Amino acid sequence: MAGTVVFDLDGTLADTSGDLIAAANACFQARGLGALLDPVRDALIAFHGGRAMLRAGYARLPADMLLPPGAEDEDYPRLLTHYGDAIAVHTRLYPGTEAALDRLAAAGRQLAVCTNKPAALAETLLRELGIRDRFAALIGADTLPVRKPDPRPYAAAVEASGGEVARSFLVGDTETDRKTAAAAGVRVALVAFGPEGEGLRRLAPEALLAHFDDLPPLAAEWLD
Known part of the structure; x- marks a missing residue:
């Protein structure tokens, strides 16, 4: 053998970082938050998974901006859907x-x-x-x-x-x-x-x- x-x-x-970041940003944009992650500077975050990207993005919001409870659990399946729809663009x-x-x-x-x-x-x-x-x-x-x-x-x-x-x-x-x-x-x-x-x-x-x-x-x- x-x-x-x-x-x-x-x-x-x-x-895969570009497509992963795009999927996370699609979730943020759907909440009216804009593109919170950068596909170049945040490439390493992408390789730690979808939830890591979501948390990193949320952490960049102003202190007085509160997300609804369970935002991560709501956004994670949405991220997977966005990603699956455009998995090999970049x-x-x-x-x-x-x-x-x-x-x-x-x-x-x-x-x-x-x-x-x-x-x-x-x-x-x-x-x-x-x-x-x-x-x-x-x-x-x-x-x-x-x-x-x-x-x-x-x-x-x-x-x-x-x-x-x-x-x-x-x-x-x-x-x-x-x-x-x-x-x-x-x-x-x-x-x-x-x-x-x-x-x-x-x-x-x-x-x-x-x-x-x-x-x-x-x-x-x-x-x-």
């Missing part, structure tokens, strides 16, 4: 993604996705990006009763792709991915081409990827 490589999705395989794969996936597959690696994006949205996005068929398994936020950093979604992704956790590792971009790998007892490679860049060194990952070209040789080092 040549081992399994498990990928996070948002901020790892693709820069989203792009990071440079070298497809070539790296091809090289990993050619080396016999099993490939899987483990994301905290709802599974149906993840399926749609990967199809829109033209890479869904590269992955033997996809585990989303709602596939199991738990999500990352709980290690069970990661283990499910590995097992569904036909691999073994002991011969696998995670590629991600956030502290959640770092914690997931630690909980699963595997190594993690964090990507330094996202919004946080070299700042991810603070999480002490086993590897930091400057470009996806570096991933296939790393897989050979860790899995062969």
Whole structure:
């Protein structure tokens, strides 16, 4: 067995921040609040999820402007609807993604996705990006009763792709991915081409990827 490589999705395989921010801003605009988030400056917030974007936007309102109780719970499903309706307008794969996936597959690696994006949205996005068929398994936020950093979604992704956790590792971009790998007892490679860049060194990952070209040789080092 040549081992399994498990990928996070948002901020790892693709820069999805523009479409995520647009969905959050649509919720704010529906309340007459304007576009509270900036697609460039707030890209990192986007990769922490829909609720994180909503909270960040609400926090920028004047102190005397009160939202109705339950605004976040009302806006979150609306955000998902907005996002699903325009999921791949600005989203792009990071440079070298497809070539790296091809090289990993050619080396016999099993490939899987483990994301905290709802599974149906993840399926749609990967199809829109033209890479869904590269992955033997996809585990989303709602596939199991738990999500990352709980290690069970990661283990499910590995097992569904036909691999073994002991011969696998995670590629991600956030502290959640770092914690997931630690909980699963595997190594993690964090990507330094996202919004946080070299700042991810603070999480002490086993590897930091400057470009996806570096991933296939790393897989050979860790899995062969």
